[in-house]
Amino acid sequence: MLLVRNRLGRGLRYAAGWAVDSVLPPECPICRTLTDGPHRLCVACFSGITFITAPHCLCCGLPFATPGEAGPHGTCLGCIRRPPRFNRARAALRYDEASQRLILPFKHGDRTEFAPVLAAMMARAGAGLLAEADALLPVPLHRRRLVSRRYNQAGLLAEQLARRAGCRWLPDALMRHRQTVQLGQLSAAARGEEVAGAFRVRPDRQSLIDGRRLLLIDDVMTSGATASACAAALLEAGAKSVDVLAAARVPFPGRG
Ligand SMILES: [Zn+2]
Numbered sequence: 001m002l003l004v005r006n007r008l009g010r011g012l013r014y015a016a017g018w019a020v021d022s023v024l025p026p027e028c029p030i031c032r033t034l035t036d037g038p039h040r041l042c043v044a045c046f047s048g049i050t051f052i053t054a055p056h057c058l059c060c061g062l063p064f065a066t067p068g069e070a071g072p073h074g075t076c077l078g079c080i081r082r083p084p085r086f087n088r089a090r091a092a093l094r095y096d097e098a099s100q101r102l103i104l105p106f107k108h109g110d111r112t113e114f115a116p117v118l119a120a121m122m123a124r125a126g127a128g129l130l131a132e133a134d135a136l137l138p139v140p141l142h143r144r145r146l147v148s149r150r151y152n153q154a155g156l157l158a159e160q161l162a163r164r165a166g167c168r169w170l171p172d173a174l175m176r177h178r179q180t181v182q183l184g185q186l187s188a189a190a191r192g193e194e195v196a197g198a199f200r201v202r203p204d205r206q207s208l209i210d211g212r213r214l215l216l217i218d219d220v221m222t223s224g225a226t227a228s229a230c231a232a233a234l235l236e237a238g239a240k241s242v243d244v245l246a247a248a249r250v251p252f253p254g255r256g
């Protein structure tokens, strides 16, 4: 009964948004402690989160332990070896044990009420990118994975961010027409090969892409190979530029 009530409450919160927030007391989505306002973590959960700040790669946003890690143009080794097709990528959180308590239930556990919490953090980290974007769009799932998961977590983030920024968003302009394997154990080079050519712009959405400055939204960025493959498809369709904003960034992606 408690499980049903919790699920109903969570579903209601996302479906009815701020209307329900005014009825139910605001609570931390991780530990259920009551909070001062909606879409916030409690002090204990918030204090465990590591936000990504400078120094980081000026291109892909990879956090550096020290400024000395940067290459001659302020970029990381990965961006020097394999320059990505996007201009800049930024992420709000370091992908670690603390942020996984947000990301994993959101991605795999139907906890869609985490979307506005993560979007608020992303809006701060990507304020400059959001200000310059003509439109937002999510990294798409293949239709088979979308059917099994029932929602695209990146799409929920893009919707929330577009609503906050008053920016257009394009939920279905980009499609993943080839299903890719899980990239988890692959090297950076193998990731690039696996996702190359897996994305394309829907022909009937090309006019929405042409000449636009686009901001691609994702939940977790690892090597940047997926974002780069998406950017390649968008540029091919005539996009003026592509930046990337992710909720979290894996700090030490494989560089093989
Ligand atoms: Zn908490």
Ligand SMILES: [Zn+2]
Pocket (backbone or CB within 6 Å): 057, 058, 059, 060, 061, 062, 075, 076, 077, 078, 079
């Ligand atoms: Zn980089």
